Amino acid sequence: MSDVLAIHGARKVFGSTTALDGAELSLKRGEWLGLLGPNGAGKTTLVKSIAGRVRLDAGTMTLLGEPISGTARGDSDVRERLGVVPQDLALYPALTARENLEAFAALHGIDRSTRRDRVNWALDWTGLADRAREPVKRFSGGMKRRLNIACSILHEPEVILLDEPTVGVDPQSRQRIWEMLRLLQEGGASLLLTTHQLDEAQQVCERIVIIDHGRSIADGPFQELVEQTIGTSRRIQVEVDGETVFEQIDDVAAELPALLDRLRADGKPIGDIHVESPTLQAVFIHLTGRELRE
Numbered sequence: 001m002s003d004v005l006a007i008h009g010a011r012k013v014f015g016s017t018t019a020l021d022g023a024e025l026s027l028k029r030g031e032w033l034g035l036l037g038p039n040g041a042g043k044t045t046l047v048k049s050i051a052g053r054v055r056l057d058a059g060t061m062t063l064l065g066e067p068i069s070g071t072a073r074g075d076s077d078v079r080e081r082l083g084v085v086p087q088d089l090a091l092y093p094a095l096t097a098r099e100n101l102e103a104f105a106a107l108h109g110i111d112r113s114t115r116r117d118r119v120n121w122a123l124d125w126t127g128l129a130d131r132a133r134e135p136v137k138r139f140s141g142g143m144k145r146r147l148n149i150a151c152s153i154l155h156e157p158e159v160i161l162l163d164e165p166t167v168g169v170d171p172q173s174r175q176r177i178w179e180m181l182r183l184l185q186e187g188g189a190s191l192l193l194t195t196h197q198l199d200e201a202q203q204v205c206e207r208i209v210i211i212d213h214g215r216s217i218a219d220g221p222f223q224e225l226v227e228q229t230i231g232t233s234r235r236i237q238v239e240v241d242g243e244t245v246f247e248q249i250d251d252v253a254a255e256l257p258a259l260l261d262r263l264r265a266d267g268k269p270i271g272d273i274h275v276e277s278p279t280l281q282a283v284f285i286h287l288t289g290r291e292l293r294e
Contacts, residue, residue, distance in 0.1 A: 003062075004029050004159050004190045005050065010059035011214075012045050019045040020056070021214030027159065032181075032191045034205035036198065036280075038288050042214040043194050047161055050192075051084045064158060080109070083157030083189075085149050087164040093137035097128050097147055100136060101154065108155035122150040125180060142173025149180065153189075160184065162193045166200065178204055202280035212288045226278045229286045233278075238263060239271030 005027035012020040020042045027033050037043040048054040050061065052068070061068050066078045091100055101119040110118055123129040126146040136144060149165060162181070166174045178200070185191055195201050201208065202222050210218040210225075218225055226232055236247045236256065240263055249255040252275060263270055 002029050003027065004064050005192065006060075006062045007046070007050070008060050010046060010049065010061070011057050012042075012049065012054060013057055018214050020049075020059075022059075023211055023214055024216045024219075025209055025211075027190050027192050029190055030185065030188060032185055032193065032204060032206050034201040034208045035192060035194045035211070036201060036208060036284060037211040041212045041288075043211055044163075046211070047163060047192075047194060050161060051082070052079055080155070081158045083153045083155070083160040085152040085160065085162045085165055087167060089144055089148050091136050091144060091148055091151065094135060096133050096135055097123065097139075098132040100147060100151060104151035105154045110155055118154050118156075122154060125183070126150050127176065140173070142169040142176070145169050145173065146177060146180065149177065153184065157189065159190045160192070162191060164195055165193070166195070166197060174200070198281045198284055199279070208280065210284065210287055218283075218287055222280055222283075225280075225283050229283050230278055235276040237272075237274040237276065239273075240266075241268035242271075 003026045005025070007023065007025040010020045010023040010025075012018075023042060023046055025035070025046065035043050035046070045054055049056050050063070050068075055069060063078050064081055068078060092103065095103065098119060101122050102115065105115045105118055120129075123132050126143075126149070128143060128147060131139070131143070136147065139147070145165065145168075149162075153160060165181070166177050169177070181191060181204075193201065193205060205222075207221050208218070208225060209216055218228070220228070223232075233248045233250050234252055236249055236259065238245045238247070238260075245263065247259055249259065256275075260270065260273075
């Protein structure tokens with residue numbers, strides 16, 4: 001697959017703070033990529049530079065094969081093919097869902113002849129068709145999130161930047177949003193997701209890039225990152241006669257029966273058994289440390 005977005009040697013300094021220190025990133029056509037990092041790692045600055053809100057001090061960026069700078073003014077043509085879904089809701093609360101979509105369709109330059117069709121599509125896609133004439137201020141958090149995404153992709157962008165698109169929503173709304181985004185990907189869009197929900201990133205993203213201290217420190221599919229860092233062993237937790245026993249095994253099918261036989265040999269009753277697989281959270285902490293960053 002060809003790269004629709006490529007960043008090499010990205011560097012940005014704000015006063016005495018180095019936000020980006022040579023970060024690298026590529027997004028392939030039709031891919032769903034997760035961009036992860038602790039607070040202050042540089043991911044927000046990197047996303048803002050792609051969106052044209054921050055000019056890099058050094059490094060190169062290409063979007064859909066064309067060079068882009070850190071400001072949108074000189075790259076308006078190619079950036080029209082980019083969609084940016086912000087973390088902060090960008091909606092007009094006093095307007096209805098339909099009115100919001102119509103306003104953003106006009107801002108995106110969608111022709112009047114196709115605007116109604118795109119708005120109707122968005123209402124169906126978000127599941128908000130039956131609430132189309134209701135003011136957004138009455139919507140739940142999940143409904144607002146879905147509408148926020150729709151307003152950002154009405155112009156059918158080929159590359160979509162998603163900044164924490166499920167923050168503050170309930171599990172059902174979260175699942176609906178992932179289903180919506182999967183439909184966009186199936187339609188040919190390439191997705192770049194930033195999130196602190198590591199379990200969700202593990203489930204939906206085909207590849208993960210982790211940045212820290214302004215540098216890209218890991219890049220690959222989840223399973224590959226596991227093999228390169230914490231290893232593929234499973235952690236086994238067994239309740240034996242009221243006490244908890246922990247073991248590490250590589251092959252559950254081959255090694256677990258032998259482990260249980262050994263524990264039974266002591267004549268003590270075995271209770272619950274829990275098999276813990278490697279997680280993206282464990283990989284993330286292994287690479288970035290456990291200290292809390294504000």
